[in-house]
C-alpha cells in the first residue's frame with residue numbers, strides 16, 4: 001500500500017488521474033463560488049476558498065493554442081506531436097496533446113473531444129478532432 005519508490009504514477013493519489021483511469025474527465029469545483037478549475041489544487045484560484053469538490057466534465061472543448069514538438073524529450077512521446085492548451089466547454093483550460101490528426105491540420109478554435117489513452121501506468125486525457133456535425137458545422141461539399 002505504501003510503496004514509496006517515488007515515480008509519478010505511484011505517487012498519484014490524484015482524483016483527476018483516478019477518474020481518467022475510469023474514462024471520466026474531472027475538474028476541481030469550488031463549493032463557495034462554483035468556479036471550475038484545472039489542475040486540481042487545495043484552494044480556489046478565484047475566491048481562495050478551501051471548500052473544493054469535483055465535477056465531471058463532458059470532455060468537449062476546442063484548441064485555444066498549440067505548438068508542434070519535432071524533437072523528442074521523452075521516449076513515450078514520438079515526434080512530431082502536438083502540445084495544446086484545450087479550452088473545455090465548461091470553462092477550465094488544460095494542457096494536453098492533440099491526437100489522431102496530422103500536426104499541420106491542427107488549428108486554433110478546432111473542436112476536440114477527449115480520448116483516454118494509456119501511457120505507461122497512467123491513462124491520460126488526450127484530445128482528438130471532434131467531427132460531430134453539431135459541434136463542427138462545415139459547408140456542404142467543402143473540405144480543406
Ligand SMILES: [Zn+2]
Pocket residue numbers: 030031032033034035044045046047048049
Ligand atoms: Zn471559489
